[in-house]
Amino acid sequence: MSSDAKHIYAIEMTNAQRLELAELHVELREEGILPKNSNLGMFMKDALYRGLNEYRKDLNKNYV
Numbered sequence: 001m002s003s004d005a006k007h008i009y010a011i012e013m014t015n016a017q018r019l020e021l022a023e024l025h026v027e028l029r030e031e032g033i034l035p036k037n038s039n040l041g042m043f044m045k046d047a048l049y050r051g052l053n054e055y056r057k058d059l060n061k062n063y064v
Helices: 015-030 040-050 052-063
Strands: none
Touching: 015 040, 015 052, 040 052
Protein backbone atom coordinates (compact mmCIF):
# COMPACT_ATOMS: atom_id res chain seq x y z
CA MET A 1 0.00 0.00 0.00
CA SER A 2 1.31 3.42 -0.88
CA SER A 3 1.82 6.18 1.64
CA ASP A 4 -0.84 8.17 -0.22
CA ALA A 5 -3.58 5.72 0.82
CA LYS A 6 -6.32 7.32 2.84
CA HIS A 7 -7.74 5.73 5.95
CA ILE A 8 -11.50 5.78 6.10
CA TYR A 9 -13.34 5.10 9.31
CA ALA A 10 -17.06 4.59 9.60
CA ILE A 11 -18.96 7.01 11.78
CA GLU A 12 -21.87 5.39 13.55
CA MET A 13 -24.63 7.73 14.70
CA THR A 14 -28.25 7.51 15.63
CA ASN A 15 -30.85 9.20 13.47
CA ALA A 16 -31.29 11.85 16.16
CA GLN A 17 -27.55 12.64 16.09
CA ARG A 18 -27.56 12.89 12.29
CA LEU A 19 -30.57 15.20 12.40
CA GLU A 20 -28.89 17.40 15.02
CA LEU A 21 -25.75 17.66 12.86
CA ALA A 22 -27.79 18.44 9.75
CA GLU A 23 -29.73 21.21 11.50
CA LEU A 24 -26.56 22.74 12.95
CA HIS A 25 -24.91 22.55 9.51
CA VAL A 26 -27.80 24.46 7.92
CA GLU A 27 -27.77 27.13 10.64
CA LEU A 28 -24.01 27.64 10.33
CA ARG A 29 -24.27 27.98 6.54
CA GLU A 30 -27.16 30.47 6.82
CA GLU A 31 -25.15 32.60 9.28
CA GLY A 32 -22.13 32.57 6.97
CA ILE A 33 -19.90 30.69 9.40
CA LEU A 34 -19.53 27.82 6.93
CA PRO A 35 -19.23 28.23 3.17
CA LYS A 36 -22.50 27.86 1.23
CA ASN A 37 -20.97 25.01 -0.79
CA SER A 38 -19.99 22.90 2.24
CA ASN A 39 -21.69 19.53 2.49
CA LEU A 40 -22.84 17.49 5.44
CA GLY A 41 -20.12 14.86 5.04
CA MET A 42 -17.36 17.45 5.26
CA PHE A 43 -19.08 19.10 8.21
CA MET A 44 -19.48 15.80 10.07
CA LYS A 45 -15.76 15.14 9.81
CA ASP A 46 -14.84 18.64 10.93
CA ALA A 47 -17.43 18.72 13.70
CA LEU A 48 -16.18 15.47 15.19
CA TYR A 49 -12.59 16.70 14.99
CA ARG A 50 -13.21 20.21 16.34
CA GLY A 51 -16.22 19.46 18.52
CA LEU A 52 -19.86 20.40 18.15
CA ASN A 53 -19.76 22.73 21.12
CA GLU A 54 -17.14 24.89 19.42
CA TYR A 55 -19.44 25.32 16.41
CA ARG A 56 -22.36 26.09 18.74
CA LYS A 57 -20.23 28.80 20.39
CA ASP A 58 -19.52 30.31 16.96
CA LEU A 59 -23.23 30.34 16.21
CA ASN A 60 -24.08 31.98 19.54
CA LYS A 61 -21.47 34.71 18.96
CA ASN A 62 -23.38 35.75 15.85
CA TYR A 63 -26.62 36.14 17.82
CA VAL A 64 -25.10 38.39 20.50
